[in-house]
Amino acid sequence: MEAKGICNGYLKRLPKSVEMREVGPREGFQRGNIVPILADARKPQDYTWIEPADILYQDVAIPDQSEILIRNARVFLKPDGFAMIAIKSRSIDVVRPPQQIYKEELKKLSEYFKVLDKKELDPYEKDHMFVVMKPKA
Numbered sequence: 001m002e003a004k005g006i007c008n009g010y011l012k013r014l015p016k017s018v019e020m021r022e023v024g025p026r027e028g029f030q031r032g033n034i035v036p037i038l039a040d041a042r043k044p045q046d047y048t049w050i051e052p053a054d055i056l057y058q059d060v061a062i063p064d065q066s067e068i069l070i071r072n073a074r075v076f077l078k079p080d081g082f083a084m085i086a087i088k089s090r091s092i093d094v095v096r097p098p099q100q101i102y103k104e105e106l107k108k109l110s111e112y113f114k115v116l117d118k119k120e121l122d123p124y125e126k127d128h129m130f131v132v133m134k135p136k137a
């Protein structure tokens with residue numbers, strides 16, 4: 001789960017970034033405006049000390065990224081919060097057409113979230129789709 005980038009300057013509270021590699025947390029310490037958490041985003045039970053979040057952004061390049069976002073949202077996302085994900089179709093399946101992957105991931109995400117907007121990022125980020133959502137009431 002990620003919360004970093006140029007928008008940090010506009011946020012009132014410190015973003016947290018869950019990262020498995022040490023490089024992510026190190027970058028967070030250097031920037032000084034991200035709280036890095038060295039943990040597996042698949043296991044939100046390992047960082048339950050985090051307060052409820054207004055925004056969750058999921059950017060991990062692994063096949064179960066939708067499930068991970070839902071799992072974290074159940075624990076941390078406020079009922080009126082926003083969730084964002086960059087679906088990386090080639091990390092989910094390098095062979096199948098991205099359109100097919102997007103359809104399947106949107107179906108999974110729609111079980112927990114209401115999809116507010118979605119955009120394919122080609123040619124800026126090849127075979128990626130960005131999705132903005134809210135938890136279903």
Ligand SMILES: C[S@@+](CC[C@H](N)C(=O)[O-])C[C@H]1O[C@@H](n2cnc3c(N)ncnc32)[C@H](O)[C@@H]1O
Nearest residue numbers: 002018019020021039040041042059060061062
């Ligand atoms: C595409 S990079 C995005 C990094 C960050 N959003 C950025 O823009 O710099 C995906 C990151 O997810 C991390 N990652 C992969 N699996 C993870 C997991 N289970 N838990 C936490 N981080 C994970 C990888 O180490 C990698 O740094």
